[in-house]
């Protein structure tokens with residue numbers, strides 16, 4: 489696999505995070521990675537690492553075995569129509585673009601014999617800690633290659649394509665939702681006496697600890713909450729006050745609001 493070449497078309501926030509993750513994981517040699525965007529002056533950091541940074545998508549695609557498309561949803565149609573002549577059945581195409589279906593991608597390329605996959609990672613891919621949901625509409629052994637790429641960059645799960653929108657909200661937007669929790673807890677921590685630095689350290693390590701408990705003991709979150717709450721105790725009082733203020737409800741409503749917007753932004 490290390491000999492295969494990967495092109496990332498649209499090296500913006502996510503494309504660069506994938507680049508960093510692939511290099512940190514030593515999944516690919518820098519010279520076998522080609523990343524593109526129109527303003528390539530922003531990619532200097534990567535060219536210094538040996539990554540090929542170019543502004544020609546067709547050249548990048550022509551030279552690569554695996555093509556990861558990471559442009560904004562409204563940019564993918566024009567892009568694929570322009571480069572379709574360089575995409576053939578020997579190449580694997582992975583789109584991380586939100587809200588654009590495999591059927592639409594196939595239509596933009598204008599060919600039916602291309603193995604197309606959708607992947608929905610999050611920005612923690614730069615730290616090899618992404619949760620990446622993968623979908624395809626074909627029965628192809630290339631799914632193993634696609635899964636292997638993202639396994640090097642965190643956890644993966646293969647899902648039905650109709651769940652990709654939900655995956656976008658829970659995993660990709662989820663990073664922002666969780667960070668907002670951390671910011672709020674840090675602000676609360678300052679109110680009750682800690683410096684901002686210390687409040688952030690305590691909050692982030694506590695989040696990591698909560699995740700470790702769930703991963704290792706595999707219990708329902710509520711069971712772990714029961715371990716922390718004592719009758720008439722301080723934790724249950726705070727927790728119930730948070731619920732009176734709409735904690736769970738606002739989170740669920742926020743998720744649903746984001747989810748309902750997905751189809752609208754892609755068009």
Ligand SMILES: NC(=O)c1ccc[n+]([C@@H]2O[C@H](COP(=O)([O-])OP(=O)(O)OC[C@H]3O[C@@H](n4cnc5c(N)ncnc54)[C@H](OP(=O)(O)O)[C@@H]3O)[C@@H](O)[C@H]2O)c1
Pocket residue numbers: 497498499500501502503524525526527528545558559560561563567584585586608609610611660
């Ligand atoms: N950020 C996330 O957490 C996340 C997570 C999962 C999925 N996604 C999806 O990933 C995609 C990219 O998101 P992003 O946040 O990384 O956006 P972004 O930072 O705007 O990146 C898009 C990049 O595409 C480049 N681009 C646009 N047109 C191009 C073209 N014709 N040829 C080559 N490059 C082109 C842009 O650079 P130039 O203007 O210089 O060309 C830009 O750097 C979106 O579809 C998003 O929905 C994002």
